[in-house]
Amino acid sequence: MYQIPNFAEQTLPQTENLLKSLLFPALLFVSFLITRPLTEPFVGVGLPLWVCGILLLLALFNSVIIIAMAILAHDAVHRVLFRRLFWNELIGGLLSALALFPFYSNRQFHLTHHRSAHQPDRDPEQYMHDRHFLSALTYGSVLALLLQYRVLFGNLFQHLGERRYYARVVKDVALISCAGIFYFVLVPAAGVSLLCSVLPTIGVSLLVFGYRAISDHYGIPPVHHRASKTERTLDADGEDWHDGQRTVQDQVSGWVILTSPLLEWVWSHVNYHEVHHRFPWLSHAHLKPVFEATRRQVPYVVAEGYTANLFRLARFPYYSRSGNRSQEILGSKNKAGLTSGLWQVEAERLRGRSAVWSRQK
Numbered sequence: 001m002y003q004i005p006n007f008a009e010q011t012l013p014q015t016e017n018l019l020k021s022l023l024f025p026a027l028l029f030v031s032f033l034i035t036r037p038l039t040e041p042f043v044g045v046g047l048p049l050w051v052c053g054i055l056l057l058l059a060l061f062n063s064v065i066i067i068a069m070a071i072l073a074h075d076a077v078h079r080v081l082f083r084r085l086f087w088n089e090l091i092g093g094l095l096s097a098l099a100l101f102p103f104y105s106n107r108q109f110h111l112t113h114h115r116s117a118h119q120p121d122r123d124p125e126q127y128m129h130d131r132h133f134l135s136a137l138t139y140g141s142v143l144a145l146l147l148q149y150r151v152l153f154g155n156l157f158q159h160l161g162e163r164r165y166y167a168r169v170v171k172d173v174a175l176i177s178c179a180g181i182f183y184f185v186l187v188p189a190a191g192v193s194l195l196c197s198v199l200p201t202i203g204v205s206l207l208v209f210g211y212r213a214i215s216d217h218y219g220i221p222p223v224h225h226r227a228s229k230t231e232r233t234l235d236a237d238g239e240d241w242h243d244g245q246r247t248v249q250d251q252v253s254g255w256v257i258l259t260s261p262l263l264e265w266v267w268s269h270v271n272y273h274e275v276h277h278r279f280p281w282l283s284h285a286h287l288k289p290v291f292e293a294t295r296r297q298v299p300y301v302v303a304e305g306y307t308a309n310l311f312r313l314a315r316f317p318y319y320s321r322s323g324n325r326s327q328e329i330l331g332s333k334n335k336a337g338l339t340s341g342l343w344q345v346e347a348e349r350l351r352g353r354s355a356v357w358s359r360q361k
Contacts, residue, residue, distance in 0.1 A: 018082075029182075056200070063208035067099070212270070257273070274300055
C-alpha cells in the first residue's frame with residue numbers, strides 16, 4: 001500500500017527540477033531571439049499579419065514557460081525544490097522573479113493563503129477571484145501580481161524596523177532586479193525588439209495565468225474554519241504543514257484537473273491542486289501518486305481539461321453556496337455539460353457542504 005511520505009523523508013526530484021530551471025529560461029530567451037529575423041525585414045514598413053500571428057504564438061509559448069517557472073518557484077516557496085536551502089532560495093527566487101513575482105513576498109502571501117484556503121474574508125486570494133467570472137479570468141491575474149507587490153511595499157513601509165521583514169524586501173528587490181536585467185537589458189542587447197518579444201509575452205502571460213489559476217478554487221463551496229481571523233504566515237516547515245491541515249481535511253477547497261502528461265510535466269503537476277492543499281509539504285512529483293492512492297478515501301472534485309472546466313465555471317460564482325448551486329457545480333452531469341461516462345457525483349455529502357467525485361464504472 002502506498003505510504004504518503006512526510007516532509008523530511010520524501011524524495012525530491014532535484015535533477016529534474018534543475019533541468020527545468022535551466023531549460024525554461026533558455027527556451028524563453030531562444031524564443032525572444034527568434035523574433036529578430038522575423039521582424040527585421042519589416043522595420044519601418046509595418047509587420048504583415050502572418051508575422052503578427054507568429055509573434056502571438058511565440059508569446060503564447062513564452063507564457064506557458066513563464067507559468068512553468070512560477071510553478072517551480074512555488075515548490076521553492078514550500079522548500080521542496082532543492083534540499084539545500086541556499087539553492088532552493090536562490091534558484092526559486094530567480095525563477096519567481098522571471099515570472100514577475102517577488103519570491104519572499106509571494107511566500108508570505110501564499111502560505112497565508114494555505115492557512116485559510118477558500119475561507120470567506122480570510123483567504124487573501126479571495127480578492128483576486130471573488131468577482132464576475134470574466135473579470136476573475138482576465139483582471140484577476142493583474143490583481144494577483146499587484147497583491148504580491150502590495151505585500152512587498154507593506155513589508156518595506158510598515159515593518160521597516162524589523163530585520164526579518166527588511167531582509168525579505170532587500171532579497172526581493174535584488175531578485176526582481178536580476179529579472180529586469182534579463183528582460184530589459186540582455187534581450188535588447190541581443191538586438192531583439194521589446195515590442196515584439198517581452199511586452200506581448202507579459203500581456204499574454206497574464207491571460208494564461210488566469211486560464212490556469214481560475215481552476216484552482218473557483219466555483220467550490222466555501223471552506224469553514226473555527227478560527228475567527230486570518231493566520232498570517234511568513235514561513236513554514238514540514239511540521240507546521242502537518243499541524244495546520246488537521247482542522248479542514250474533511251472539506252474540499254479546490255479542483256483536480258486531469259490534463260495531458262506533457263502539460264503535467266511542464267506545469268509540474270499543479271493540476272492536482274486540491275491534493276497539494278491537502279498535503280502541502282509534498283514535492284510536485286508526489287501529487288499524482290498521492291491522488292491515485294487516496295482518491296477513494298479522500299474527497300476530490302475532478303474535471304477533465306482546463307478549457308472544459310472554464311465553460312463549467314462560467315456559470316457560477318467564486319463561492320458556490322450550499323444547496324442546489326453547489327450540487328450543480330459538483331455533480332450535475334447533464335446541466336454542467338460533462339461528456340457522458342466521464343464523472344458522476346456520489347450520493348454522500350461532506351457535512352452537507354460538498355460532494356465526492358469518482359470515475360464512472
